[in-house]
Structure formats: structure tokens, C-alpha cells
Amino acid sequence: MALRFYNTLTQQTEDFQPLHDNVVRMYTCGPTVYNYVHIGNLRAFTFQDILRRVLRARGYTLDHVMNITDVEDKIIRDAAAAHKSIFEFTEVYTKAFLEDCATLRLQRPERLVKATEHIHDMGLAVEKLTQKGFTYVSDGSVYFRIASFPGYGKLSHNDFSGIRAGARVDVDEYDKDDARDFVLWKAQKEGEPAWDEPCGKGRPGWHIECSVMAMKYLGETLDIHTGGVDLTFPHHENEIAQSEALTGKPFVRFWLHSEHLSVDGQKMSKSLGNFYTLRDLVAKGFSPESVRYLLVSVPYRKKLNFTFDGLKAAATSIDRLRNYKLRLETGKFGEGSNPAIADRAAAAVTAFEDSLDDDLNTAEALAAMFEYVRDTNAAMDSGEFLSGNRDAALEFLTRFDCIFDVLTPSARANEGLSDTEIESLIGERAAAKKSRSFARADEIRAQLAAQGVILEDTKEGVRWKRQ
Ligand code: AMP
Ligand code: ZN
Numbered sequence: 001m002a003l004r005f006y007n008t009l010t011q012q013t014e015d016f017q018p019l020h021d022n023v024v025r026m027y028t029c030g031p032t033v034y035n036y037v038h039i040g041n042l043r044a045f046t047f048q049d050i051l052r053r054v055l056r057a058r059g060y061t062l063d064h065v066m067n068i069t070d071v072e073d074k075i076i077r078d079a080a081a082a083h084k085s086i087f088e089f090t091e092v093y094t095k096a097f098l099e100d101c102a103t104l105r106l107q108r109p110e111r112l113v114k115a116t117e118h119i120h121d122m123g124l125a126v127e128k129l130t131q132k133g134f135t136y137v138s139d140g141s142v143y144f145r146i147a148s149f150p151g152y153g154k155l156s157h158n159d160f161s162g163i164r165a166g167a168r169v170d171v172d173e174y175d176k177d178d179a180r181d182f183v184l185w186k187a188q189k190e191g192e193p194a195w196d197e198p199c200g201k202g203r204p205g206w207h208i209e210c211s212v213m214a215m216k217y218l219g220e221t222l223d224i225h226t227g228g229v230d231l232t233f234p235h236h237e238n239e240i241a242q243s244e245a246l247t248g249k250p251f252v253r254f255w256l257h258s259e260h261l262s263v264d265g266q267k268m269s270k271s272l273g274n275f276y277t278l279r280d281l282v283a284k285g286f287s288p289e290s291v292r293y294l295l296v297s298v299p300y301r302k303k304l305n306f307t308f309d310g311l312k313a314a315a316t317s318i319d320r321l322r323n324y325k326l327r328l329e330t331g332k333f334g335e336g337s338n339p340a341i342a343d344r345a346a347a348a349v350t351a352f353e354d355s356l357d358d359d360l361n362t363a364e365a366l367a368a369m370f371e372y373v374r375d376t377n378a379a380m381d382s383g384e385f386l387s388g389n390r391d392a393a394l395e396f397l398t399r400f401d402c403i404f405d406v407l408t409p410s411a412r413a414n415e416g417l418s419d420t421e422i423e424s425l426i427g428e429r430a431a432a433k434k435s436r437s438f439a440r441a442d443e444i445r446a447q448l449a450a451q452g453v454i455l456e457d458t459k460e461g462v463r464w465k466r467q
Contacts, residue, residue: 003058003357005444008255009155009230013359016069016254018223025218026051027209027252028109029227029235032069033093034078037100038275039291039306040261040268044228045405046292047258047300048358049106051226053403062096064109065217068094070116070205073172076192082431086193087116092424099418100278103288104295107403111217115209122212123197125246126185130199134245140187142199143168146179146247149241155255156233172206176233184242207276209237211251215243225252229259239420258300268306279421281311289406290315296404317370318406321397324373325407328393331380331396337388341379345392348372349399356403369400374420417451426455426462 002015018024028048031037035444037045052062069075070090075376079089094114101108104190115122126142129135134148146160153160167180174180183205188194204212214222220243227236236255243251263274281291294314298304348368355364376393379385380409401407417425425444432440445455448464456463 001354001357003054003255004359005254006359007253008257009252011157012252018060018224019221019253021398022059022061024062024064024223026055026062026064026224026226027210027214027218028064028066028099028225029231030066030068030112031073031093031097032074032077032206033090033097034072035093035270036096037281038268038270038277039281039295040275041228042100042104042278042291043261043295043304044226044258045101046104046266047294049104050228050296050300050360050362050403051224052107052109052254053405054360057356057399057402062110063218064336065111065113066109067210067212067213068097068112068165069116069206069209070094070114071119071193071203071209072115080191082427083430083434084427088427092427096418096421096424103278103410104292105288113213113217115204115213118209118213118216119195119217120197121203122208123185123195123199123258125208125212125242126197126199126204129184129242129245133332135201136181138168140200141170141202142185142240143181144184144238144245146241147182149245151244152237152241155237155240158233172235174234179234182207182234182238207235208242210235211239211243214239214249216250217444220247220249220251222252224256226256228256229257232257232356256300259303261295262303262305276306279418286311287315287318288410289318293318293404293406297366299357299359299361299363317366318433320373321369321400322407322409324377325397326392327377327380328390328397330445333380333385333387335388336385336386338379338384338386341376341385341389342392344379345370345389345396346373349396352396352400362404365403369396372396388412417448417453422448422453422464426464429455430462 004013004015006013031041052064055062060136071086075086075090079086082089129144130142134146135142147165156176158176163179169178169180170183180187185199185204187200187202194203209356232406240251262268266272266274268275278288278291290311294311297314351368352365355361355368376385397407425448429441429444432444448455450465
């Protein structure tokens with residue numbers, strides 16, 4: 001069966017093939033690094049990991065770019081509150097994000113690119129859009145005139161033709177009902193970081209960051225662009241408008257969007273405070289594999305409700321598979337090979353692969369594995385499973401784990417806080433002292449001491465060591 005994906009742009013499930021050769025050119029909107037990511041964010045990145053692995057298993061080579069958004073409204077706000085430059089501030093969370101991805105066994109994209117390292121390219125793109133007549137300036141900021149791009153709305157399937165011309169929006173995130181001309185280049189405000197470009201002294205808007213970095217590395221037309229469903233509007237709609245206005249060519253062939261992780265029916269989010277980080281869950285004794293399994297157990301386009309019971313069930317499922325593997329490796333089976341069991345293995349592999357080809361239906365793929373495990377366990381009990389059937393079963397487990405990657409246990413990750421977390425808390429304590437919040441500063445010192453981390457205030461700054 002052919003590999004196929006649901007494409008948000010066409011609202012159809014379509015057969016997938018890359019445009020050029022065997023190489024899939026793919027872009028993922030990466031994190032905005034202003035805090036630790038929560039497992040809702042990580043659901044989006046885990047979906048991309050499954051996508052990567054399935055594409056590779058089908059023989060494609062990947063050229064996958066993920067950006068790190070390291071200049072943006074929330075970053076500027078929070079870095080200022082922490083009395084840090086945006087570079088110092090985002091470095092901590094970029095490192096933490098990459099650590100979390102590694103803990104969850106997410107394969108690294110071929111290229112990780114930072115927005116702040118491409119500001120000049122962004123300035124040039126804004127200039128070019130101006131030359132082509134898609135922009136206007138107001139109070140020193142440059143805006144994209146959405147009425148000048150007839151395709152506006154084609155991704156989110158909205159008709160924006162009736163909106164008020166000339167109404168503008170400066171913030172990066174807003175609702176569909178609030179569709180307006182969006183900012184490409186923000187004029188510098190007092191105390192904000194800024195770059196000198198021909199389009200003015202200021203900084204890029206969030207949307208132009210992704211268009212520029214995607215096309216710089218992947219060309220004018222990408223095979224796949226992914227992100228969480230909340231990015232469809234305005235972010236991806238704006239990416240299309242800017243990119244296609246620049247090139248006159250289709251920006252992306254396949255748009256894939258992953259659904260949210262929710263808690264009690266509400267989206268997990270920092271602003272609602274209903275979130276868990278991977279670090280929280282590992283500190284509670286859950287393995288990273290259990291979190292990974294839980295996040296991929298539901299197909300990416302379906303909502304997934306997070307519960308601790310679900311997480312425990314994920315751990316139990318992994319145990320079943322590991323016990324099965326152990327039984328295969330160490331069990332004593334009769335001589336020969338049972339053709340019925342061999343057929344059962346071949347059918348299970350086909351069902352597994354077909355499910356993944358069907359828009360990454362991970363739930364069906366897991367079901368194919370567990371039905372096979374149930375049937376062959378029963379065949380082992382009854383003596384029908386023979387030693388000649390062992391290799392096919394192990395082969396299937398290997399194929400399975402190339403995608404799901406949960407069979408090998410992680411080294412126990414309960415050594416307490418990571419260096420990044422400790423340094424982040426020390427930074428927070430310094431900021432608290434500076435703003436004379438001594439109670440908070442003492443609280444942080446006590447929190448670190450409880451985790452076995454001792455602080456020493458010296459003339460050169462704070463030193464720390466583990467007890
Ligand atoms: P951000 O760092 O806020 O730009 O988000 C990074 C990614 O996480 C984006 O692709 C979001 O769509 C995604 N995301 C945010 N919250 C959730 C959630 N509760 N469930 C799934 N994905 C989410
Ligand atoms: Zn993006």
C-alpha cells in the first residue's frame with residue numbers, strides 16, 4: 001500500500017512522494033525557547049519523530065529543518081524580567097529542549113537553525129516583499145497587506161475577503177476572527193533588541209522567520225511542513241502568504257498538523273497552568289519510554305487526553321513487549337517451523353506496515369503488534385510455536401522498534417536536577433535578589449539544597465556543587 005498523509009491544504013488524504021529524487025524536504029516549526037517545554041509540545045515533536053522514522057523505513061533520505069525561535073514577544077518579555085539578554089536567556093531553554101528530545105529518543109532533524117542567526121536574510125525578504133508591493137509601513141513597522149495575496153485563507157479554509165483593509169496587528173499570535181494585516185518587521189521599542197536592516201531598526205515578526213529559514217535550506221517548494229494544529233492559523237497561513245508572494249510558487253505540498261494533548265478536556269498549555277514537563281514525570285518515577293509510548297499511542301490527528309492511568313497503562317504495555325522479547329530469546333521451543341505461525345507473522349507485519357502507511361495510524365500498528373503477541377504467546381503455551389518461528393518474531397520486534405523505540409530501557413534518570421535546571425534556578429535566584437525578593441531567593445536556595453545542590457556566593461558569582 002502506498003504511503004499517504006492527510007493534507008490540511010487539500011483536506012484530502014493523498015499518496016506521498018517527494019518532488020525531487022528520493023529526498024524528502026521537510027520543515028518543522030520548532031519551539032519558542034522561553035521556558036521548559038511541556039509534554040503537549042513534546043507530542044508535536046514526537047509525531048514528527050514517527051513521521052521521520054516511517055519515511056526513512058520507506059527508503060527516503062531526509063533533509064529536515066527545525067527552527068529554534070529565539071527572538072519573539074514572550075522571549076523579550078521574560079528575558080527582561082530575568083535581567084538577561086535574550087541570548088543568555090534562550091540558551092538555557094534551547095539546551096533543555098534538546099536534552100528533553102534526546103530523553104524521548106527523538107531523532108535530531110538534519111539541521112537545527114536559530115532565528116537570530118538569519119536576521120539579515122529576513123531583512124532582505126521584507127525588502128523584497130516591499131519591492132513587489134505586498135507591504136506598507138506604519139509607525140516604522142512593516143506590515144504584510146493580506147488583501148494583496150488572493151490565496152489568503154487557503155490553508156485554514158477561511159474566507160477573509162470581507163475583512164477591513166488596513167487594519168493591522170502587531171502581536172505574533174491571534175485568532176481567526178482577528179485576521180488582519182500582520183507585522184513582518186517590528187520597529188524597535190525602548191529596551192528591545194534590534195537589528196539594523198534596510199527595512200529599519202527592529203526585529204522580524206515570528207512568521208517571516210519560518211518562511212525565510214525554510215526556503216533558505218529547502219528551496220522554494222517543500223515536500224512537507226509540520227506543526228501543531230494551533231499553528232495552522234495565523235502562523236502557517238502567514239508563512240504561505242509571505243513565501244508565495246516572494247516566489248510565485250507553491251510553498252509546501254503537504255501540510256501535516258498534529259492535534260493537541262489535553263488535560264480534563266482542555267488543551268495542555270503554559271497559560272492555563274495544566275501542564276507537565278517530561279522532567280516532572282521522570283522525577284515522579286515514570287520512564288521516558290512510557291511517556292513516548294503514551295504520546296504515540298493515539299494517531300496524531302486525534303486528541304489525546306493525558307491521565308496518570310494512561311501513563312501507567314503505557315508502562316504496562318511496554319513491559320508486556322519486553323517480556324515477550326525475553327521469552328523469544330530465552331524460551332525452549334520444539335524443532336522445526338510451523339507454517340501457520342510463519343503466515344501469522346507475515347500477516348502481522350503487513351498489517352503493521354499498512355497501518356503506518358495509512359497516515360501514520362500508530363494505534364492500528366500497535367494493535368497489529370499486540371494481537372500478534374497474544375496469538376504467539378498462546379502458541380508458545382500450547383507448543384505450536386517452534387524454534388524456526390523465532391527469527392521472524394524477533395525481526396518483527398526490530399521493525400516495530402525502529403519506529404516506536406521503547407524496547408530498550410533508559411538508564412535511570414533520577415540523579416536529580418540536570419546542570420541546565422540548576423543553572424536556570426541560580427539565574428532566577430540572582431534575579432530575585434536583584435529585585436529584593438529575598439524570600440524567593442532563599443526558597444530557591446532551599447529547593448536546591450533539598451536536591452543535594454549546595455550554593456556558594458563568591459566575588460566571582462555563584463558557585464555550585466552536588467553533595
Ligand atoms: P510553542 O513553543 O508554543 O511554539 O509550541 C511548540 C509546538 O507545540 C507547536 O507545534 C504547538 O502547536 C505545539 N503544542 C503546544 N501546546 C500543545 C498541546 N497541548 N498539545 C500538542 N501540541 C501542542
Ligand atoms: Zn514556524
